[in-house]
Amino acid sequence: MAIEVKIPQVAEGVESATVAEVLVSEGDKVEKDQSLISVESDKTSVEIPSSDSGTVEEIKVSEGDEVKVGDVILTLTETDSEEKEDEDEGEDEVENETESENDDKAEKDSKEKDESKSEEESEKKDKESKESKEDTGSDEKEEEVEEEKSDKTEKEEKGKEKKKKSAESEEEKEEEAEEKTEKESEKKKQEKSDKKESDKEKNEENLPAASPGVRRLARELGVDIHKIKTENDRISKEDVKAFAKKDEESSTESTSTSLPDFSQWGETEEKKLSSIRSATAKNVSKAWKEIPHVFQFEEAEISGIQKYINEHQEKAKDAGGKLTITAILVKICATALRQFPKFNASIDFENQKMILKKYINIGIAVDTDKGLLVPVIKNADRKSILEISTEITALAQKARDGELKPDEMKGGNFSISNLGGIGGTNFTPIVLPPQVAILGVSRAQKRPIFKNDALDAGTILPLSLSYDHRQIDGAEGIRFLKWIAQALEDPYAALLEA
CATH class of the missing domain: 3.30.559.10 (Chloramphenicol acetyltransferase-like domain)
Incomplete structure (x- = not known):
């Protein structure tokens, strides 16, 4: 069984550090509390000890990497791993025999279920065929009735149109025009009202789920709660804090002064900031x-x-x-x-x-x-x-x-x-x-x-x-x-x- 050795909190308020040196190699045997790597942060430069004894299986970090609290440094193999492997093999054989018996039983049950299912499907098809025939006859009768109604309606409409043309007057035309205008106006008002209701419902659907306490914390930290994304059903206080921290870091970086090209005035030299200096700058800011x-x-x-x-x-x-x-x-x-x-x-x-x-x-x-x-x-x-x-x-x-x-x-x-x-x-x-x-x-x-x-x-x-x-x-x-x-x-x- 592999044991994961993780980065502890090296100092109060320090969440990340830079790997200065890797002190062991893959295959080395290490004891508990033996130093594995050396890291540097804004507050300290320390060596990280091993939490267990065993053989180094895989090293997950290298010099210059930035690591955070909880990151895996390396994995260890326990010294009694061979005995455990023998036990595991014996358990695997028992499990294989059990699985074989279960497979035979499952196959038999599956055949019985398939035969039963086939009979049910055959009965279902016969029933559907009968219903289809009955529906077809009913549909033909309905179509004939509809055609008769349609012919009758057309004749009635033609008679009405003739009477309407002979009886219409200028006053009736004006009344119809006013009535049409009113209906169009009411229709537009109804469309606007429907659109407002739709937008309101859409906004309510998009509101993130969060308790009043979480929303209050977001207001105090100046966080727009609508911008927070979470994998859970509801936004938590931890989500708000993480978003505020990320927003603050991006804000600090965006407000950094843009530097000119100093080489236009003379010779320059560039030196990379140490991890301690870089982290100190962030913390004091x-x-x-x-x-x-x-x-x-x-x-x-x-x-x-x-x-x-x-x-x-x-x-x-x-x-x-x-x-x-x-x-x-x-x-x-x-x-x-x-x-x-x-x-x-x-x-x-x-x-x-x-x-x-x-x-x-x-x-x-x-x-x-x-x-x-x-x-x-x-x-x-x-x-x-x-x-x-x-x-x-x-x-x-x-x-x-x-x-x-x-x-x-x-x-x-x-x-x-x-x-x-x-x-x-x-x-x-x-x-x-x-x-x-x-x-x-x-x-x-x-x-x-x-x-x-x-x-x-x-x-x-x-x-x-x-x-x-x-x-x-x-x-x-x-x-x-x-x-x-x-x-x-x-x-x-x-x-x-x-």
Whole structure:
């Protein structure tokens, strides 16, 4: 028996990926969880493991193919297939004997049925022949009667015409003309009415069958329900969503800017987009189109945090990590999400619900040669800063080496993007659905500040918060960001309030 090994969901929200490398050949024996192929998407680059052990029978994909969740990678033959084949052969022999006996019985029954049928058909033909003769005699009599009636009618009509010609007057002619005009007018009105009824019935027949809830969803998504085609008797919500997604993709492609021939002004070079970059472009375009973004800015004085980092850096190195402002922000944001639960939620507009999550997973944006990847720190609120810093270091290295597993990319509730190591004063990151907010961090700078009514030197960290305005209002956004800034400046006070 052949076992189909299929593409799993490699990361949250990722439905397709590109095959980067095929790691096995036909005829190879593989064990369960052994890597079969390597794929790349906008969020990850991972190896797909085998769901079973066996011998590779047929490979269904090749390098460069685009695959979707549920597509078959290859088929495996179980190791005990020979024993099963012997059992199957024995079963086949028993089945063949049974089928032979059934065929003999069926042939006998068929002969008896054919003889019975032949007798019935003979009786039926005799009966029809008698009825035909009776009908023929009846028809001849009816024809004679009709001819007599026709002759009589013709004579009567000729007599009437003679009387009519002699008795007609000009007034009678005018009345007949008016009556004829009225009849034609009524006939035209009736024809128009019949046509309207026919068109109405035709439109009602063409209306697709769908429940009120499905029609409401189609209106909310801006979908013309008459354009949806389905193999079922009724249009479902899944049909509406699939049509909306397809329509959105075609709309995005059709609105792409048409480029001129740049070679007319100088030398050019073309390079194909990586699968991660191509998928990222589609996802951020979709997020920007669907989510009404609001951007909030704040600054935090982090001289005390920097001192803490310098004092505990050696402990982090001994544990295999590196203590950074990002690790501290993960811990602070985890506490903030407990204080502001609407930021740790997702919106379900189809069912008009807000899904509040009781766990806290925070994604960390990592810059790689292939594009931006976002591994997730699970249960960040339950981990120490030292544990978080060690995990960030390990996940970032995996991302750069293309070794992140699908589970390490899923389940994020909130994200942090820190570009401070590169530079910049502020930026506005795009929210990653189904999340509702993301924190942007830029480079800290030395500035003169006032402390206790006295001028002093301080280290200022720029923060930017992007959030979904459908879920979060401006007042809530600034309270959340202000809480994070104050926690950076005085973490002990933040912990006391939390």
